[in-house]
Amino acid sequence: MDQVVNGAAPSPRRLVVGISGASGVVYGARVLDALNELGVESHLVITRAALLTLSQETELSPDDLTAKASVVHRLNDVGATIASGSFRTLGMIVAPCSVRTMSEIATGVTSTLLTRAADVVLKERRPLVLMVRETPFHLGHLRTMTALAEMGATIAPPLPAFYARPGSIAEMVDQSVGRALDLFGLDWRSVRRWEGLKGPAVAE
Numbered sequence: 001m002d003q004v005v006n007g008a009a010p011s012p013r014r015l016v017v018g019i020s021g022a023s024g025v026v027y028g029a030r031v032l033d034a035l036n037e038l039g040v041e042s043h044l045v046i047t048r049a050a051l052l053t054l055s056q057e058t059e060l061s062p063d064d065l066t067a068k069a070s071v072v073h074r075l076n077d078v079g080a081t082i083a084s085g086s087f088r089t090l091g092m093i094v095a096p097c098s099v100r101t102m103s104e105i106a107t108g109v110t111s112t113l114l115t116r117a118a119d120v121v122l123k124e125r126r127p128l129v130l131m132v133r134e135t136p137f138h139l140g141h142l143r144t145m146t147a148l149a150e151m152g153a154t155i156a157p158p159l160p161a162f163y164a165r166p167g168s169i170a171e172m173v174d175q176s177v178g179r180a181l182d183l184f185g186l187d188w189r190s191v192r193r194w195e196g197l198k199g200p201a202v203a204e
C-alpha cells in the first residue's frame with residue numbers, strides 16, 4: 001500500500017527504523033522481521049546502547065540484527081539518505097525508544113543519524129512513532145512526551161494488550177509491534193484484532 005502525503009506522489013514502501021538502548025531490543029528486531037514479511041524496505045540505525053541491550057536481552061549478535069534490515073546506516077553518518085527530507089519514506093519508528101533518544105529528538109539536538117532522521121520525519125510531517133520504554137516516568141519525561149506529541153510524534157509505549165490473550169512473551173511483543181505498524185497503515189498478520197465482547201457481559 002502506498003501512502004499519499006500532502007497530495008504528493010505516493011511514498012515508496014520504505015520505513016526508517018531506529019533501535020535505541022531502552023529495554024526491549026526484541027521490539028526492534030520484530031519490527032524488522034515484520035517489514036521483511038510485508039515487503040517494506042527498512043532503513044536501520046542502531047545506537048551503541050542498543051548493542052548492550054542486544055547482548056543482555058537476546059541471543060542475537062549485532063550481525064544477526066543488522067541482517068534483518070534492507071539497509072543499515074552508521075550512527076554517525078549524518079550524510080546518509082535518511083538524513084534528508086528529500087529521501088521519501090513512510091516515516092520512522094524507534095523501537096524501543098530510550099528516554100535519552102526521546103529527549104534528544106524533542107530538543108532537535110540531533111547529534112546522531114538516528115535523531116537527525118527522526119527530526120527529518122517530524123519536519124516533513126511524516127509519522128514518527130516512538131515506542132518509549134521507561135518506568136516509572138518523572139514529570140520531565142511526561143513533559144517531553146507531551147512536547148513530542150504536540151510536534152506530531154506518536155508516543156506508543158510497548159504496553160501489553162491482555163485482551164489479546166497472549167500465550168507467550170513473543171505473542172505480546174508481536175501484538176505491540178503490529179499495533180505500532182498499524183500507525184503507518186501497515187497490516188501485519190500477527191495482530192489479534194478486537195472483535196467485540198464474547199460471552200456474557202458481567203458489567204452493566
Ligand SMILES: Cc1cc2nc3c(=O)[nH]c(=O)nc-3n(C[C@H](O)[C@H](O)[C@H](O)COP(=O)(O)O)c2cc1C
Nearest residue numbers: 020021022023047049050056098099100101133134
Ligand atoms: C540492560 C539495560 C536496560 C536499559 N533499559 C532502559 C530503559 O528501559 N529505558 C531507558 O530510557 N533507558 C534504559 N537503559 C539506559 C540507556 O541505555 C542509556 O540511557 C543510554 O544512554 C541510552 O542511549 P541511546 O538513547 O543512545 O540508546 C538501559 C540500559 C541497559 C544497559
